[in-house]
Amino acid sequence: MKYAFFQGCNIPIRIQQYATSTTAVFAKFAIELEVIPEFNCCGYPVRNVDEKAYILPSIRNLAIAEKKGLDILVICNCCFASLQKAKNVMSKNRPLMAELNAILAKEGLNYSGTAEVKHYLTVLYEEVGPEKIKAQRVNAFTGLNISVIQGCHVLRPREITHFDDSFVPRITEELLHTTGAKSLDWQGKLECCGAALAGINNDLSHTLLKEKITGAQAAGADFITPICAYCHLQFDTTQKNILLEDSGERLLPVLLFPQLLGLCLGIDELTLGIATNSTIAPEDIQRLKSLLGPPVEEKKKKKVKVAA
Amino acid sequence: MRPAAVHAVPATTRVAEALRGVFGSLFSAQIFLIVKSVFVDLLFQKRIFDKSSLRWLAHTLIFTGFILLLLMHAMHSVVTEHLFKGYQSTLNPYLFLRNIFGVMVLAGVAIAAFRRITLKPQRLRTYASDWAALVFLGVIILSGMLLEGAKISSPSKFQSMVDEYASLSSEEDGKALEAFWVQENGLISANVPLPPAPELVAKGREINGDSCIECHASNKAAFASFTVAKITPLFFTVLGDAATVTLFWYLHIVACLAFLAWLPFSKMFHILAAPVSLIVKSITGDRLQEPANILTRQMIGLSACTHCGTCSLECSSNMFYESFQNDFILPSEKVQYLKKIAAGKETDPAILKRMQQGLYVCTSCDRCTTVCPSGINLKELFVSSRYALLGQGMPETVMLSHFSFPLALAQNFVDDHLQALKKVTDIFKKSFQHLTDMALPISLGKAKDIGNTTFRGCFSCQRCTNICPVVRSYDNPAEALGMLPHQIMFSLGIGNSDLAMGAQMIWSCSTCYLCQEHCPNQVELCDIFYTLKNGALNKIEAGANS
Numbered sequence: 146m147k148y149a150f151f152q153g154c155n156i157p158i159r160i161q162q163y164a165t166s167t168t169a170v171f172a173k174f175a176i177e178l179e180v181i182p183e184f185n186c187c188g189y190p191v192r193n194v195d196e197k198a199y200i201l202p203s204i205r206n207l208a209i210a211e212k213k214g215l216d217i218l219v220i221c222n223c224c225f226a227s228l229q230k231a232k233n234v235m236s237k238n239r240p241l242m243a244e245l246n247a248i249l250a251k252e253g254l255n256y257s258g259t260a261e262v263k264h265y266l267t268v269l270y271e272e273v274g275p276e277k278i279k280a281q282r283v284n285a286f287t288g289l290n291i292s293v294i295q296g297c298h299v300l301r302p303r304e305i306t307h308f309d310d311s312f313v314p315r316i317t318e319e320l321l322h323t324t325g326a327k328s329l330d331w332q333g334k335l336e337c338c339g340a341a342l343a344g345i346n347n348d349l350s351h352t353l354l355k356e357k358i359t360g361a362q363a364a365g366a367d368f369i370t371p372i373c374a375y376c377h378l379q380f381d382t383t384q385k386n387i388l389l390e391d392s393g394e395r396l397l398p399v400l401l402f403p404q405l406l407g408l409c410l411g412i413d414e415l416t417l418g419i420a421t422n423s424t425i426a427p428e429d430i431q432r433l434k435s436l437l438g439p440p441v442e443e444k445k446k447k448k449v450k451v452a453a
Numbered sequence: 454m455r456p457a458a459v460h461a462v463p464a465t466t467r468v469a470e471a472l473r474g475v476f477g478s479l480f481s482a483q484i485f486l487i488v489k490s491v492f493v494d495l496l497f498q499k500r501i502f503d504k505s506s507l508r509w510l511a512h513t514l515i516f517t518g519f520i521l522l523l524l525m526h527a528m529h530s531v532v533t534e535h536l537f538k539g540y541q542s543t544l545n546p547y548l549f550l551r552n553i554f555g556v557m558v559l560a561g562v563a564i565a566a567f568r569r570i571t572l573k574p575q576r577l578r579t580y581a582s583d584w585a586a587l588v589f590l591g592v593i594i595l596s597g598m599l600l601e602g603a604k605i606s607s608p609s610k611f612q613s614m615v616d617e618y619a620s621l622s623s624e625e626d627g628k629a630l631e632a633f634w635v636q637e638n639g640l641i642s643a644n645v646p647l648p649p650a651p652e653l654v655a656k657g658r659e660i661n662g663d664s665c666i667e668c669h670a671s672n673k674a675a676f677a678s679f680t681v682a683k684i685t686p687l688f689f690t691v692l693g694d695a696a697t698v699t700l701f702w703y704l705h706i707v708a709c710l711a712f713l714a715w716l717p718f719s720k721m722f723h724i725l726a727a728p729v730s731l732i733v734k735s736i737t738g739d740r741l742q743e744p745a746n747i748l749t750r751q752m753i754g755l756s757a758c759t760h761c762g763t764c765s766l767e768c769s770s771n772m773f774y775e776s777f778q779n780d781f782i783l784p785s786e787k788v789q790y791l792k793k794i795a796a797g798k799e800t801d802p803a804i805l806k807r808m809q810q811g812l813y814v815c816t817s818c819d820r821c822t823t824v825c826p827s828g829i830n831l832k833e834l835f836v837s838s839r840y841a842l843l844g845q846g847m848p849e850t851v852m853l854s855h856f857s858f859p860l861a862l863a864q865n866f867v868d869d870h871l872q873a874l875k876k877v878t879d880i881f882k883k884s885f886q887h888l889t890d891m892a893l894p895i896s897l898g899k900a901k902d903i904g905n906t907t908f909r910g911c912f913s914c915q916r917c918t919n920i921c922p923v924v925r926s927y928d929n930p931a932e933a934l935g936m937l938p939h940q941i942m943f944s945l946g947i948g949n950s951d952l953a954m955g956a957q958m959i960w961s962c963s964t965c966y967l968c969q970e971h972c973p974n975q976v977e978l979c980d981i982f983y984t985l986k987n988g989a990l991n992k993i994e995a996g997a998n999s
Contacts, residue, residue: 154769157820185772190816198772312970335967342961345852345857349923349926353926382862
């Protein structure tokens, strides 16, 4: 099984560990992620300015995947939504499709809509499946509390993203469950990290971010696990920036889902790039490893609980 | 225009710091990095190799061929004569090698021209100066071959060499030698009937062996010029053979000198600037310790650009170029233009405005910097020129896009960013109606088609406003946001899209889509906000241009 790996603009330069850890995890399940250097920006950054200019870049990316005969696997929510939105618009607006195809034709590309766009969690959930993941584990966590932040653009609008139930999403929950970590119920899980307002309205962006940090901490989170690349940058970079301003607050460390799962699959922490997350301190990694143990015991405990 | 951060550093400090940096690196362990960079980056040109083997082949052919011709041929009295005992330009391997090097350059030029033509659809821009560089190289080599070819065929050249070097015992011997040179060495002579008599050629071969071969190898070794020599009779009939030789000599020398004179003012200056740029990159890894060196490094960078277009071919914003039809979105075109601005040559506000947009429509993916074969820190150049231009006072509406996200993340030019942003928000305040300014009663109009008509479904339950995390963030949301989400739907319902476009709410929308998802009657609020944002920017840009 092979996918065209869409990393977007942020991941290759700012969150390499998201790409390397995802690649390592997928390799465990014999799924190859091919990096396509020709891919361009998904279009998301320009959406405030011009809707058509927002659609065109994704159409080119889809046409490139189409030419290679591959479906696209995405790890950034905003890229995911842009690609799905572009597909949706094309299916309803044939004249626009012809107009954009005329631009692509100059470099020998054509969009017909055959390439599919898949979020990496969908592939893990549907094509690999929780059972197979559990069978592959060499370790699992006990007593690890995680606050997941889903990221808006993977869930909503549901008729565009087709990812999961947008009110009660369960894919991420079930996948997280395979690691033995506890996914906390907390207020910000389905809400906004503030990234879309960064550089436009920083105060509001920071307010939304801080609300999530304190919310996750109040719920007792050891780590926050952002699904979206933008959320990751908000929690892993902006958090540090604003914490420097009003110092004295506790840093909420970030752990990406493939890093979490990778540890359970026996992938070493260097490959997973855990220390590259700028909010993670060595003692956080120590604690993380101390909560890791053979997965068999966890199963036994569960049985005992059920019996009791 | 100077990048804002280095504006205040005086030239003397910059020179002092640059020298300190250079000597500091030369007399430290960093010398090993420099040596490594000389071999890997400068001689092998690994950065080009990693990107495209065809481009690497073209550049290596030109680079190797030209440098070797320069050292061994143009500077033979300084270099070759001292390195190789018994050097004669007419002997092998020199005769042969000169031709090999020349053909290498021509092959490289041909590949480069092919690349420029075939990559045009991938947004590779080619200027007259790019063609000029290739034409210059081609003319220098071809004129050299024509010159050598003319000398090969020229009877007067042959005669003067015979007079000077050969000691022939009889006229008969002279005829035999000439017959041999016509048969074997490409000489054209009216004295020798074609084909030359075999016995005369055989005798000539003997004399050639005695009198010539020690200092003059067979002209066939100069394979390229020997082939070119076949067209020289055309010139001989018009100009005479001696004048033809002189003509090609002038052509060759003038081409070389003109190229030399053009070099400092053209992209060919990269021959000097690119090595410096690459070595600095190998030592500093794009992170300069000393702020006084930033401008120096930027100037080196601008001089090192070869307009090869690699950055634009890989630019993540390439499709935005297609949409906005603004050349300055392509990094290679930005650099060309920054060169002009840095030289103080451009002040046309309309062009500067496009440049400003081009600098802002950038995803900050840093691919251009990663791939630049000359090792130019393009990212730094673009970031500082972006804020230098914004500081000049022209408002930039694209600041209200997510291109601002990585800029906020990097926390460079924080104050400059806020000041420039304020200019844009001020325009909004001026350009649109505001609810608080309106005289009551508000007139009702017919709902307009703004491209999304779902607002007609609004039955004023206010679920959108109640679920909105932005509304929740303010103590007095109506004041901070101008209008609340449901009010914006109302204003569209009464046909006042201008009022909706002027609401601060649309720019404070976090685009989380909670309102849209929770709307019981499928009003696409978040999508409508995007439509309003696009419309508002269009209206402002139209106003600025009218």
